[in-house]
Amino acid sequence: MRYTKTCIILIIPLCLLSYSHAQIPTFNPFFFGQKKQQTNVTPINLTSIGKYYADRSWNAGNIYLNNGDSLIAYYMRYDLIRNHLEIIIDTKIMAINGSFIDHFEWFSINRLQPEKFVNKQNYGMPELSEVPGFPELMVDGDVKLLKCKKVFAPRQATSPTLVNDTDEEIQILELYYYIKNGEIFEVVGSKNKNLNFLDHVGLEDFVKKENLKFNNENDLVKITTFINEE
Structure with a gap:
């Protein structure tokens, strides 16, 4: 079963995205207070949020980037269509593109269990080409x-x-x-x-x-x- 590029274009909500390199506290200040560690990342400034998620709830967890940096104890949810993580930074909803992420994990508030998601590129399996990242x-x-x-x-x-x-x-x-x-x-x-x-x-x-x-x-x-x- 395949879905076409036309289908993807039709179901993606229209939005404007802008990218800006930034330093974000490695440890979420909401949980840990202010710490010196900073993570270099390129967040996306969203003008609209997504519609189709791996889990619609905001779950707290950790993000591990390809460059070895991490973001600890941030609220996030994964957009299946845009292949990015929406993440709450301070009081703003921003996003990190999946191409920068090695894996992420959260504790599901609905299922009361930890869950881990790994970038499919790590598996090197062509069979996974049609599923989200x-x-x-x-x-x-x-x-x-x-x-x-x-x-x-x-x-x-x-x-x-x-x-x-x-x-x-x-x-x-x-x-x-x-x-x-x-x-x-x-x-x-x-x-x-x-x-x-x-x-x-x-x-x-x-x-x-x-x-x-x-x-x-x-x-x-x-x-x-x-x-x-x-």
Whole structure:
């Protein structure tokens, strides 16, 4: 399934963006008070905010830049269309383009758990070319589990198994991938295909005993964790 450049142009809200190099406190003064450390970054001055996010809530977390700098304990949310992080700096909503970011992490106030997002360029997988720039790393280890959110127009969709409805304009499709031994595999509806790729002794019995499903996110986490702990 592909969405075209025309589709992207149609669903991006019109806005004016300006870039300016700045030094921002490395540690959010709201939590830590004034500290001397400064982070060199090029924030975007927004005249409008986005519409489609990995999580609409403002979650506090950390941003790790490609240049080795970081921003600690800032409120942020990831814009799936524009591929940037909206971030609250002082009393302003600004943004950092995804091309400057290696990874970021936050604590989800809705799910009450830490979540980590890694720039897809770090994986070097062509299969991820059509998803936004920061898949969620749900489980790390010898076998990694990634969760990717792809924005698409419903008329262009097939019949995905896991879809979050947003509005009449677009939907957000959730895709899950395993990475093992340098290979990537999209989780599919066929249990046997998933098991064949994972190729782990005792996994089939574990899935059967625990009645786990490959189309359930919590079950996917349990399956991957089981493999990495063996």
